[in-house]
Amino acid sequence: MGQILVGTCSWTDRALVGSGWxxxxxxxxxxxxxxxxERFGVVEVDASYYALPGERNSRLWAERTPDGFVFDVKAFSLLTGHPTREAVMPDGLRAEHRDPAVLDQVWARFATGIEPLREAGRLGSVLFQFPPWFRPGEPAEIFLRECAERTEGWPLAVEFRHPSWWERGRSEATGALLARHGMAAVAVDMTQRLASSVPPVTPVTSPRLSVVRFHGRSTAWGTGSKEDRFRHVYGEDELAEWLPRVRRLAQRTEQVHVLFNNCCGDAAVSAAETMTRLLDDAPPVDDVPSEDDAPPTAARLPRARSAPGVPPTPGPRPTPARSSSSSSSRRAAD
Structure with a gap:
């Protein structure tokens, strides 16, 4: 049985800080x-999506957390093709993901910024959360391949926001694509009442890691403010639905990260505390994934070793890819 780490998608969110938790x-x-x-074993660094992470902060985070604690660092917005403000770009660089020279410099800054976490064994994963317009096809496959090349040796997780990636008839190819690059698929919990809803499938595409992110079940997803989109208080029955899925993931990977993104007040930490208790009390499940748990290709991945007390040691720090390789990334983000 792999290790299950439960936490939230931020520890610095303004609503959480103001909640009195x-x-x-x-x-x-x-x-x-x-x-x-002291209460959780994993946390997501959300701030790195909005601005490039710095070495000093990463070093302090590693010093202030115990052995075995890990950070899932969200990729900077420019690196996933999202709009990026010029004000957060370093050294006066333009926020232009179509410029190979800009991409190379941003990748290098991002790698340097999280290096202290990697060196300390605190890098749980780098999360690539792709926008809704990132759809299956050759440009997206090229983009994913280049992400893998630039981050060789890093633990990677990928969340798709367009539901077609996991629809029936496509999910097997998606699982095979991520498995080929050693990327862990991110399973999501969200409302299923919208055309844009991503189905709650739990594919295993890496023997090292699986990630589940709980976004809440608001029907304002994609249209309302941040508070509207993520405002949801999970009930025990909603969390209990996921217990067998999470346990099955843990039987097939070294680590499972369960993260709550319903960031309104203390709703996320409360849900994480409840999920931790439910997992501790949950009975074992059969060591056979259900038909909906994984694409057939992913299901044939080798069985993972039992998880150690710390995350798998990442490989060497990647060297930024050459500018010629970045031209394909530009096409993928169009």
Whole structure:
């Protein structure tokens, strides 16, 4: 049985900080992280999507957390083809994902920024959350291949926001594509009432890692404010639906990261605490995935070893790809 780590998609969210969850004396930057890490084993770094991470912060995060604690770092917006503000670009670079020279510099800055986490064994994964317009096809496959080349040796997780990636008739090819690049597929919990809803499938595409992200079940997904999109309080029955799926993932991977993104007040940490308790109390499940758990190709991946107390050690720091390779990335993001 692999290790299951439960946490949230931020420990610094303004709504969480203002909710009173952090006790007096633990409300400065260091105190908040130490308080969080005493209760959970994983957290997502959401700020790295909005601005490139810095070495100093990564080093402090590693120093303030215990052995075995890991950070899932969200890829910078420019690296997944999202709109990016010029104000957050380094050294006056243009926020232009079609420029190979810009991409090379941004990739290098991103790698440098998270290096202290990698060196300390705290890098749980780098999360590539692709936008809804990132659809199956040759440009997307080229983009994913180049992401893998630039991050060789890193633990990678991929979340698709367009539902066609996991629709019947396509899911097997998607699973095979991610498995070929050693990328862990991200399973999602969200409302299933919208045409844009991503189905709650749980494919295994890497023997090292599986990730499940709980976005809440608001029908304002994709249309409302951030608070509207993610406002949801999970009930125990909703979380219990996922217990056998999460346990099956843990039987086939070294680690499973279960992360809550319903970031309104303390809703995410409350859900994470409840999920931790439910998992501790859950009975074992059969060591056979259900038909909906994984594409057939992914199901044939080798069985993972039992998880150690710390995440699998990433390989060497990647060297930014040449500019000529970046031209394909530009096409994929169009």
């Amino acid at each position: 952090y006790p007096p004396g633990r409300r400065d930057a260091e105190g908040r992280l130490r308080h969080y890490a």
